[in-house]
Amino acid sequence: MIIGVPKEIKPSENRVALTPAGVMEFVGRGHKVYVQQSGGEGSGFPDAEYIQAGASMLPTIEDVYSIAEMIIKVKEPIEREYKLIKPNQLLFTYFHFASYEPLTHAMIASNAVCLAYETVESPDRSLPLLIPMSEVAGRMAIQQGAKYLEKPMQGRGVLLGGVPGVPPAKVLVLGGGVVGTQAAKMAAGLGAIVTILDVSLKRLRYLSDVMPANVITMYSNEYTIRRLIVNHDLIVGAVLIPGAKAPNLITRDMLKEMRPGTVVVDVAVDQGGCIETCHPTTHEDPIYVIDDVVHYCVANMPGAVPYTSTIALTNATLPYALQLADKGWKKACQDNNELKLGLNVVNGKVVYKGVADAFGLEYTDVSSVL
Numbered sequence: 001m002i003i004g005v006p007k008e009i010k011p012s013e014n015r016v017a018l019t020p021a022g023v024m025e026f027v028g029r030g031h032k033v034y035v036q037q038s039g040g041e042g043s044g045f046p047d048a049e050y051i052q053a054g055a056s057m058l059p060t061i062e063d064v065y066s067i068a069e070m071i072i073k074v075k076e077p078i079e080r081e082y083k084l085i086k087p088n089q090l091l092f093t094y095f096h097f098a099s100y101e102p103l104t105h106a107m108i109a110s111n112a113v114c115l116a117y118e119t120v121e122s123p124d125r126s127l128p129l130l131i132p133m134s135e136v137a138g139r140m141a142i143q144q145g146a147k148y149l150e151k152p153m154q155g156r157g158v159l160l161g162g163v164p165g166v167p168p169a170k171v172l173v174l175g176g177g178v179v180g181t182q183a184a185k186m187a188a189g190l191g192a193i194v195t196i197l198d199v200s201l202k203r204l205r206y207l208s209d210v211m212p213a214n215v216i217t218m219y220s221n222e223y224t225i226r227r228l229i230v231n232h233d234l235i236v237g238a239v240l241i242p243g244a245k246a247p248n249l250i251t252r253d254m255l256k257e258m259r260p261g262t263v264v265v266d267v268a269v270d271q272g273g274c275i276e277t278c279h280p281t282t283h284e285d286p287i288y289v290i291d292d293v294v295h296y297c298v299a300n301m302p303g304a305v306p307y308t309s310t311i312a313l314t315n316a317t318l319p320y321a322l323q324l325a326d327k328g329w330k331k332a333c334q335d336n337n338e339l340k341l342g343l344n345v346v347n348g349k350v351v352y353k354g355v356a357d358a359f360g361l362e363y364t365d366v367s368s369v370l
């Protein structure tokens with residue numbers, strides 16, 4: 001198969017979808033890999049390393065899309081890329097369709113095969129291609145939240161871990177999944193008092209067992225959220241419904257209950273956000289303030305640490321990408337139900353129910369396209 005790795009063109013996105021090590025794996029199996037020139041430089045991988053691994057370099061993104069049977073990316077295509085996508089071309093990337101209707105319609109019109117990292121699902125209901133970036137984002141949520149709690153950043157002027165004689169900050173984490181767990185670990189490690197909310201008692205029991213003593217677990221409901229936001233300094237939105245829009249757990253009216261300078265970090269913003277007042281921001285302009293509450297809502301947080309993120313992502317995606325290349329997408333999805341669940345849009349049909357429901361589109365059972 002001919003694999004194309006374009007340079008990411010979303011603002012401040014420095015990750016690349018494939019490391020030189022990944023290229024070597026494809027080439028060793030007889031596949032041809034084309035990488036856009038300078039595509040890996042933002043992640044610390046120069047062109048020379050890709051060439052040494054067996055890749056061919058192409059000068060433009062147009063060249064990569066025109067030659068490739070399978071495009072491997074990090075972020076969803078943006079408008080400039082829509083016209084480059086060919087019918088029957090396989091796109092393997094993060095799509096997050098449910099948060100952006102124009103992208104969904106563009107991919108339907110392209111007649112391409114869109115296999116989304118974020119809905120590839122293991123038998124235990126875990127999301128193996130979302131986990132590594134969720135781990136990065138969860139940890140970064142605390143790193144960034146701690147920074148924006150500083151007074152020059154418009155925060156409350158609170159040190160996350162406090163000092164002897166001064167109590168530490170209080171951190172509220174909405175959701176006890178991968179993002180929430182990593183955020184809680186980071187915040188607890190810095191000495192903050194952390195509360196994790198979730199609706200799964202099984203998950204809360206697990207977290208209660210493994211977390212340090214400065215982490216409290218509580219069952220999530222509106223009453224509890226309203227009670228806690230009044231005295232917490234940093235609030236992390238970490239709720240995920242695979243392939244669907246995140247629910248709004250904090251509404252606009254709740255902001256008035258928070259103390260001035262409270263910081264909210266909505267990691268779920270690329271799935272629509274679980275804080276009503278959140279909308280996507282960029283690394284260049286990461287925050288805005290509503291009702292004296294600082295909102296940090298960067299949609300591609302792991303893009304700020306691209307070396308770590310790129311290696312972590314390739315570690316997770318490569319085994320699946322090799323299956324797609326070795327067998328072709330249909331046979332690979334027939335043989336591997338995890339990959340089958342990753343199919344979202346195929347040849348103009350929406351085959352993932354969460355996406356169809358998000359926009360009232362016609363849903364086609366995925367089995368009919370296999």
